[in-house]
Amino acid sequence: MRKQIAAANWKMNLSISEAETLLDQLMATDHHIAANQEAIYAVPAIYIPLATQKLAGRQNIYVAAQNCHSKSSGAYTGEISATMYASLGVKHIVLGHSERREYFNESDAFLAEKTDAVLAAASTPIFCCGEPLAIREAGNQNSYVETQLKNSLFHLTAEQITKVVIAYEPIWAIGTGKTASSEQAQEIHAYIRSVFATKYGQAIADQISILYGGSVKAANAKEIFSQPDVDGGLVGGASLIATEFAAIINALK
Numbered sequence: 490m491r492k493q494i495a496a497a498n499w500k501m502n503l504s505i506s507e508a509e510t511l512l513d514q515l516m517a518t519d520h521h522i523a524a525n526q527e528a529i530y531a532v533p534a535i536y537i538p539l540a541t542q543k544l545a546g547r548q549n550i551y552v553a554a555q556n557c558h559s560k561s562s563g564a565y566t567g568e569i570s571a572t573m574y575a576s577l578g579v580k581h582i583v584l585g586h587s588e589r590r591e592y593f594n595e596s597d598a599f600l601a602e603k604t605d606a607v608l609a610a611a612s613t614p615i616f617c618c619g620e621p622l623a624i625r626e627a628g629n630q631n632s633y634v635e636t637q638l639k640n641s642l643f644h645l646t647a648e649q650i651t652k653v654v655i656a657y658e659p660i661w662a663i664g665t666g667k668t669a670s671s672e673q674a675q676e677i678h679a680y681i682r683s684v685f686a687t688k689y690g691q692a693i694a695d696q697i698s699i700l701y702g703g704s705v706k707a708a709n710a711k712e713i714f715s716q717p718d719v720d721g722g723l724v725g726g727a728s729l730i731a732t733e734f735a736a737i738i739n740a741l742k
């Protein structure tokens with residue numbers, strides 16, 4: 490069975506003391522992570538040592554970065570590389586979140602380089618894709634997302650692509666309280682899997698975890714995750730509330 494993943498994306502939120510409180514609450518809140526499941530916490534970079542220490546020794550729980558640079562080292566003031574994260578034991582990195590694409594002009598080509606950098610560090614990219622509202626309203630979401638995937642990931646080998654986690658996040662559903670319906674999520678997740686099947690074969694495509702993101706919360710997680718091609722979620726707002734995120738973990742297949 491594909492890995493089922495609940496990934497928290499804290500974005501640029503919380504003070505260090507708030508982060509510590511949330512991590513303590515999360516660990517104290519009742520949740521169960523089965524052998525085929527993972528809980529991943531993409532915290533602000535400066536809180537990674539704290540999160541690593543708080544989550545140490547827990548099975549199938551990982552601390553992640555929200556971004557990295559495409560080079561492994563050098564004169565890139567303010568940036569952090571996948572190699573540097575790996576040296577801290579951080580082996581999951583979110584790439585190409587729509588907020589980074591929009592506010593930091595991250596292109597498909599740059600994200601292809603970042604993906605290579607994460608894989609070169611023997612780490613797992615959590616690669617985000619997803620369409621804006623106008624594209625969805627025009628019914629062009631499948632081809633829009635397909636282009637994002639082709640441009641940034643199709644240079645990878647079959648072995649490499651099985652190391653990538655995909656996060657489909659429709660931009661119109663992020664932070665808006667509007668989720669895709671479970672039917673809409675299943676439809677595009679199945680399409681994304683078919684795109685990989687066409688390129689790499691069905692057996693490879695069946696190994697790729699595809700997460701849904703966009704206003705996932707305790708109340709809707711079970712319904713969305715129950716869809717056959719939805720392998721968990723990438724969660725923003727609700728991941729900042731311990732009881733919510735614990736319930737989202739418990740909603741995994």
Ligand code: 13P
Binds near residue numbers: 586658703
């Ligand atoms: P929300 O869950 O707050 O809608 O954010 C989704 C997201 O962008 C996760 O990366």
